[in-house]
Amino acid sequence: MNEKVDDKALQTAYREQYPYQPFLEAMRPLTGKWKVEIMWALAQRTHRFGELRRALPGITQHMLTVQLRELEADGLVKRTAYEEKPPRVEYEITEAAHGLRPVFEALIAWSKQYGPMSRN
Amino acid sequence: MNEKVDDKALQTAYREQYPYQPFLEAMRPLTGKWKVEIMWALAQRTHRFGELRRALPGITQHMLTVQLRELEADGLVKRTAYEEKPPRVEYEITEAAHGLRPVFEALIAWSKQYGPMSRN
DNA sequence: CAGCATCCCAAAAGATACTG
DNA sequence: CAGTATCTTTTGGGATGCTG
Numbered sequence: 001m002n003e004k005v006d007d008k009a010l011q012t013a014y015r016e017q018y019p020y021q022p023f024l025e026a027m028r029p030l031t032g033k034w035k036v037e038i039m040w041a042l043a044q045r046t047h048r049f050g051e052l053r054r055a056l057p058g059i060t061q062h063m064l065t066v067q068l069r070e071l072e073a074d075g076l077v078k079r080t081a082y083e084e085k086p087p088r089v090e091y092e093i094t095e096a097a098h099g100l101r102p103v104f105e106a107l108i109a110w111s112k113q114y115g116p117m118s119r120n
Numbered sequence: 121m122n123e124k125v126d127d128k129a130l131q132t133a134y135r136e137q138y139p140y141q142p143f144l145e146a147m148r149p150l151t152g153k154w155k156v157e158i159m160w161a162l163a164q165r166t167h168r169f170g171e172l173r174r175a176l177p178g179i180t181q182h183m184l185t186v187q188l189r190e191l192e193a194d195g196l197v198k199r200t201a202y203e204e205k206p207p208r209v210e211y212e213i214t215e216a217a218h219g220l221r222p223v224f225e226a227l228i229a230w231s232k233q234y235g236p237m238s239r240n
Numbered sequence: 241c242a243g244c245a246t247c248c249c250a251a252a253a254g255a256t257a258c259t260g
Numbered sequence: 261c262a263g264t265a266t267c268t269t270t271t272g273g274g275a276t277g278c279t280g
Binding site for chain 3: 032033060062063066087
């Protein structure tokens with residue numbers, strides 16, 4: 001009944017001693033093939049839907065819509081639709097999302113230091 | 121022939137002015153359901169295969185193997201097999217991987233500041 | 241113990257056509 | 261212009277059985 005005490009202690013250590021869950025929580029809203037790129041573009045300036053589409057060569061209209069909706073639901077992007085004809089919709093990053101900059105910067109710094117690690 | 125000059129300029133800006141590619145390059149080796157958790161565990165100390173398995177409840181043997189192999193190929197994890205019977209294999213993070221700590225910390229700091237953003 | 245080989249499934253992403 | 265609706269494809273991950 002107690003041969004696995006060490007394992008249990010291990011698990012407790014991981015989950016309680018370190019900000020384990022917060023890390024995973026923080027990563028989740030950015031998972032998706034295009035989300036980081038979208039955030040990157042919006043971090044530069046506000047974009048219209050079509051601008052964003054052209055700024056991300058290869059993305060489909062469908063995927064851009066889907067991922068923007070998810071980013072919006074996660075509070076990282078703000079969508080503003082203007083009732084005009086033809087319609088105009090603008091996307092910008094939220095205040096909360098600006099806080100991600102240090103993360104991006106740290107990651108880039110690391111990437112530069114250790115160089116591109118190509119797997120293939 | 122030149123109505124799209126603005127778009128081209130935009131793309132150039134994203135890809136040349138900002139460390140766009142480095143960022144994506146840096147993220148790639150960490151994509152995979154368990155990689156961050158594996159790195160987290162190994163950041164605490166060296167683990168044997170079985171220890172790692174027990175430390176990550178829910179992971180399958182198959183996935184642990186696959187993701188460890190990828191992390192190894194990306195130079196984030198070092199694998200050492202001892203020729204014993206029964207066999208013993210130890211995993212540890214590499215020097216390069218230690219540089220990721222600031223990234224993790226920045227992400228966690230951001231996560232704490234803006235709280236958990238639940239989508240559901 | 242630490243795995244590899246297979247087969248299978250669900251989720252994510254892409255292609256295409258259509259619309260307020 | 262900025263989407264939505266469907267359908268198909270791809271990818272990642274899981275289950276199971278076998279082995280040096």
